[in-house]
Amino acid sequence: MDQEILTSIDTRIDDAYLLTYKSLAEAEKLVEICLDDSEQNEYFAGTINAKILLTLISVQKGESDLVRDKLSRIEEELKSFSSDDSQMRLAHVRGLYFLKDGVYRDSFDSFVKAGNLAARLGNQLFQALSANGKGFIKLGQREFQDSHHYFNAAKTFQLDLPPSIFNSVLSVNLACSLNGLNRDDEAFLLLEAALKYAQEEHAEILECSILDEMAQIHMKNNRLKEARVPLKKGLDLSKRLVHSEIRAELVYHYAALLLREGEYDAAEDFIQKFGMESKMGIQKSMFHKIAADIYEQKGEFQKALASHKIVNEIHERVGFSQSVHSVLMQEKRELQDxxxxxxxxxxxxxxxxxxxxxxxxxxxxxxxxxxxxxxxxxxxxxxxxxxxxxxxxxxxxxxxxxxxxxxxxxxxxxxxxxxxxxxxxxxxxxxxxxxxxxxxxxxxxxxxxxxxxxxxxxxxxxxxxxxxxxxxxxxxxxxxxxxxxxxxxxxxxxxxxxxxxxxxxxxxELNEDLRRQSSQDSLTGLATRREFARQSSNIWRICRRNSFWISIIMIDLDHFKEVNDTHGHASGDEVLKKFGDELNHYFKRPLDCAARYGGEELLILAGDICPREAAMRVELLREEISSFEFESDKGKFTVNFSCGIIGEVPKLESDAGIAKLTDFADRYLYEAKNNGRNCTYLSDQADQAAKKFIISHTK
Structure with a gap:
């Protein structure tokens, strides 16, 4: 292995860690490239570290179920590969995962483990990341002195590095803890320096966060006019970004400012306007939280209750703003002392x-x-x-x-x-x-x-x-x-x-019904064409990465129109349902996807099997189907089917590759129909003619 290539992979993976503070999409794209490069160069450390970072990105996206599966698979892989570096990265991801779920004790323990391993390895980046994670835990618990200690420690680990987005994030976090300690002047100095960097680097999401924190310091000190300026600027900026969480915080704080000034109607008009543009759950939750406050101030208690109800119809979202939660809890404490x-x-x-x-x-x-x-x-x-x-x-x-x-x-x-x-x-x-x-x-x-x-x-x-x-x-x-x-x-x-x-x-229940209706054909129980496109793209990507065979199978029921005309459409539906049940039985592996392609045409994508293996399964299916007698008022009848199969080890991107193979499978299907029906034609190369499959050929 070329050491220069491996070093480049390691460097890019660490760059992707820092990039998560600016753009998850860009970070994910970079780490996917690193993963492909690691697998091509058989660099296991790079492969496992890239998978760990992809898990971190899933944590940031709030994909809890996916995170649990990824963590389990990574732990299994690490049983045969002992590495303090990978264990350190995995502990950091676990810390973030528990932090998102509010499990502070487990989160803190994970960050401690990551920090200890980082210290042993001399990895300053992860020492800083771990200290930052512990600071966030303490900030969420309103233990501002401890949070200040950890953020300051994280900042210290980055002192000998040039200015970066991560350094600026640390400055903002440190300012939040100073705000909690009422050291407002120090907080402002940090925020102003971070704001200058964010503006120079066009890091507009970070800029919005800084403006919001500045406004909160002004509001805490009853400088309401001064608070308006950063809030308005942040609102304009966030609207252009269409970034739901930070915009929701800014809207909430601006409406709270209007309430503090006694402008109840203006606050209501403002959030109503915001509500019209809101599409994300976080925005909707923030909208109705402030709406409830406004209605309570105006004495409209029924409306306040309705807003409280809507807030809690929204499923809890991972990553909900800790700062907003802290402000709300503090206001309630002051009112209830x-x-x-x-x-x-x-x-x-x-x-x-x-x-x-x-x-x-x-x-x-x-x-x-x-x-x-x-x-x-x-x-x-x-x-x-x-x-x-x-x-x-x-x-x-x-x-x-x-x-x-x-x-x-x-x-x-x-x-x-x-x-x-x-x-x-x-x-x-x-x-x-x-x-x-x-x-x-x-x-x-x-x-x-x-x-x-x-x-x-x-x-x-x-x-x-x-x-x-x-x-x-x-x-x-x-x-x-x-x-x-x-x-x-x-x-x-x-x-x-x-x-x-x-x-x-x-x-x-309704969402599950809608999901099922959109992904599952109601008659056959097979995937719809849309669901097939989604699943097949994922299967294709896995097979391409691992150099697995992939086969596409096109099936068409022979003389199906005659079945409908002679025995009725109810009998035709029974036939299709039987086919759906059997296909779901014969092609039920994780790398299989069977779909109703249209009418009596059925399409299967099977990963990790070559065309001949796929044909063997089809022949077992043919034997099963041909032995089944259907019955109607017109008498008993049986059905047969024709089939076309094409396979390859994928090289192209999924959309182009699947479209190409589907086209060839369709051609081979019609070749089977034109040569007597009730048979299968297949090829394992698109540039070679398809041949009729005969079981004895495989012996």
Whole structure:
């Protein structure tokens, strides 16, 4: 191997790491080239490091499922290749992955491991990257002194390097921590230097971030007029970039500025205009967050609730702005300092609303409520028409099995609360239950010890009951009216959360139906032409990279028009469905894709098999199909098919290569039809004539 080539690959991979701070698309393009070069030169270290960097790019894109698969495959490959350099890079990616998911402990441990390996290797870049990651964790936790320490350390590792986009990012991060420490003058000096570099390098996304941070420092110090200037400039710049996340932050902060100045109508007009241009989920979320604040200021509480609901219909997006989250949390703390108990309820409520899976935060509610009041049993039920679905219950830290109660059940206090849309407050359930239930059954929850004190609250979304919240304690007189007030505050959030969870569930089902309809032929269950184009491009790329054979198979049912004319279209549909089932059975590997190409024409792309192997499968399929008897009012019948197959080890790009082979497969199909039908013609080279496939030839 040429050492100069290998060194060039290593250098370009590190360049691609830094390029991720400017453009993920450019970084991905560069690392794909490095991956191809590494594989061509059989340079395993370059190959594995390029794959690790592609995983990092997937982390930045928010492709969580893909990241998990990539990490598993990389770890498997590393079992046969021990390298501190690759382990360092992998630990850094893991740190970012956990950071995006808010798993701070695991993220911090991963950055520590990456930093230690970088120190052992003398790799200053990854020492800086690891310190920067730890700083981000502390910034998200509002531990500004620690974040300042780590950002400063990251900056130190880069002191002997020329100015770069990464250096400027570190300066902005350092300024954020200084802002949190109220060292505004120092923060401004860093921001001004970074702004100058960003403008010189035309790094407009970075420039927008800097302008936004400058505005936040002005707003914190009540310099509202000064804050307008960078915000307006950033808004103009971000509009030109159409960069959703940074634009959403700028819009949010400008609307917040208008609110601070008492310009409620102007703020509303501004975000309405922004809402018209918004298409991304992050933008929509930010839009409705500030909309809710505006409506609350104007006293339009129904609209505020509606905006809160929309915010939480949006799926949580990886990489959501930490700075915006911090500002929101700080504002809420300032407003709620006078009442700790209501503050805690508000925080619980926010967590409840922010998560679309109520089950995941049941433990949090249970733990936090026990700080305020004794809770031996907590349940959250959903009301669905005539049924009360008690999905989430927890007793003494353990989940209980869900169960369902009919709304007309006269023996259930939950049903009474829902039917009458009224709260229940009992100091002793055994002494007071007769007020709500005719024949109260103590063991409502199986395996739960006797409960005494009970509070039961209907959960509403607007004017509709969507659920019911219950807390219980095994001692009498455990709850006070103050506890009831606290739970009322939580009930508002819980009602929104239940509504959001239900709508998200329905939306997921609809999205899955739409995805299936767009990717799967409804009759045969095979891929549609659009889905075939998507899958075949990926399979082609894998085969091209690994020098695998790829075969394209075109099948046409013989005399299918006669089947429809004689036996009816229902019988024709049955034939096509049978073919679809069989094709999905015979071509079901990860590198196979079978599609309905049109009418009775079926198209298969099979990776890592040559044309003769593909033909053998087709002949097995032919034997299966020919043995099957179809039946209609006109009698029984069988069907046959003709087939054309072409294959090669791909050299061209996917679009051109697939189109070329599909054209040849189609020609060979018609050659089969013109030579008696019910047979297969194939070739393994496009410049050679196709021959009729006979099984005995392969023996």
């Amino acid at each position: 006078q009442n700790h108990r209501l503050s805690l309820m508000s925080i619980i409520g926010q967590e409840l609303v922010a998560n679309l899976d109520i089950g995941k935060i049941l433990d949090l509610i249970y733990t936090q409520l026990n700080v305020l009041m004794p809770v031996d049993l907590l349940s959250v039920a959903m009301v669905n028409e005539d049924e009360i679905d008690v999905k989430f219950s927890i007793k003494e830290g353990e989940r209980l099995q869900p169960f369902v109660i009919h709304k007309e059940n006269q023996d259930s206090i939950l049903a009474w609360s829902v039917r009458n849309d009224k709260e229940i407050f009992m100091r002793s359930i055994y002494e007071e239950s007769n007020l709500y239930a005719k024949g109260f059954i103590p063991a409502v929850f199986k395996g739960v010890s006797r409960m005494e004190s009970v509070i039961c609250l209907p959960l509403r979304y607007l004017d509709q009951i969507v659920g019911v919240l219950t807390v219980q304690c095994n001692k009498k007189n455990s709850y006070t009216t103050e506890d009831l007030e606290n739970l009322r505050a939580l009930a508002t959030y819980a009602g929104i959360a239940l509504r959001n969870a239900r709508q998200t569930e329905r939306m997921s």
